[in-house]
Amino acid sequence: MNLSIPPSINYLTGRIDAEDIIRKKTTLGALKGVFSDETKRARSAQDQIIYHVEMLPAQHAEGELNFGVSHIEPGLIGDEFHMTRGHIHQRKEQAEFYFGSQGEGLLLMQTEQGEVSIEKVFPGSVHHIPSFVAHRLINTGNTRLSALAVWPAIAGHNYDFLDEIGFKVRIFKSSSTFKVVHVDEVDQ
Numbered sequence: 001m002n003l004s005i006p007p008s009i010n011y012l013t014g015r016i017d018a019e020d021i022i023r024k025k026t027t028l029g030a031l032k033g034v035f036s037d038e039t040k041r042a043r044s045a046q047d048q049i050i051y052h053v054e055m056l057p058a059q060h061a062e063g064e065l066n067f068g069v070s071h072i073e074p075g076l077i078g079d080e081f082h083m084t085r086g087h088i089h090q091r092k093e094q095a096e097f098y099f100g101s102q103g104e105g106l107l108l109m110q111t112e113q114g115e116v117s118i119e120k121v122f123p124g125s126v127h128h129i130p131s132f133v134a135h136r137l138i139n140t141g142n143t144r145l146s147a148l149a150v151w152p153a154i155a156g157h158n159y160d161f162l163d164e165i166g167f168k169v170r171i172f173k174s175s176s177t178f179k180v181v182h183v184d185e186v187d188q
Contacts, residue, residue, distance in 0.1 A: 007056055012123075014069040014101035014146030016054050022068075025052040026085065028077070033162060034085055036170050036186045037078035049073060050082050051137075064153035071146045072105065072139040079172045081105075086136030086167060088112075090156030093131045096149060100125035103145035106138045106171060106178070114168050118180065121147055134161050138171045140178045 007018030029046030032038070055068030075082045086108070089096070098107060100121040107119045107127050112134075119127055121137065127147075129135045139145035170181050 009069075009148065011101060014071060014148060016056065016069060018056060020057050021054050022057060023052060023054045025049050031085060034083070035077040035080050036183075037080065040078045044077065048075075050075070051084055059153035062154055066151050066153050066155075067149070069101065069146055069148050070137055071144055072103075072137055073144055074103075074139050074142050076173060081138050081140050081171055081173065081178065083108075083138040083171070084136050085159055086134060086162065087157045087159050088132075088134035088161045089151075090158045091152075091154055092158075094152045094155035095131045096129040096135070096151040096155065098127040098129065098135075098137075099148040099150075100127075101146040101148055103139060103143050104141035105145040105147075106140055107147075108136045108138060108167060108169065108171070110134045110165075110167055110169075112165065114165075116167075116169050118169075121145065134165070134167065136167060140171065140173075 009016055028044055028048045028050055035041045051072040053068055053070050059066055072082055100123050102123055105121045107121050109117045112132055137147055168183055170186055171178050172181055
């Protein structure tokens with residue numbers, strides 16, 4: 001019998017230790033239309049990494065699960081915090097779990113009917129993202145925000161949600177921490 005060493009996770013940093021990790025970096029240049037101030041986004045360094053994802057090799061079969069970690073760097077575009085693109089699942093009936101690992105931020109969730117809920121993300125926080133709900137991570141802190149994720153292999157990702165419906169609120173820096181602003185109130 002062979003004893004194998006499985007992948008491991010550093011719960012304090014969210015870093016996966018495995019031989020065959022899949023890594024994807026998302027730069028500011030790839031986030032056209034995500035931030036409210038498109039002019040500031042376009043004038044900023046387009047090669048700046050806003051977030052990166054690492055995951056174990058993807059599973060594809062019904063009944064399998066995928067595991068990964070999103071790392072969102074601290075920073076602002078104008079007064080808007082760095083965030084992930086956000087998505088809803090292609091198979092919208094599929095739910096997901098996020099687990100806060102490091103940093104501080106918010107999980108923005110929105111139903112297809114436009115109902116918004118926001119949860120604070122912090123080390124040790126547990127977040128159930130229900131089916132039929134779009135979601136986005138936002139780094140409201142001064143250090144990297146990392147969140148572990150477990151989702152059904154068949155869920156898929158629909159990033160066109162932004163063009164079709166879009167998130168109804170934005171999170172901006174305020175004098176104390178952050179403020180939630182409805183998109184109709186954002187000055188363009």
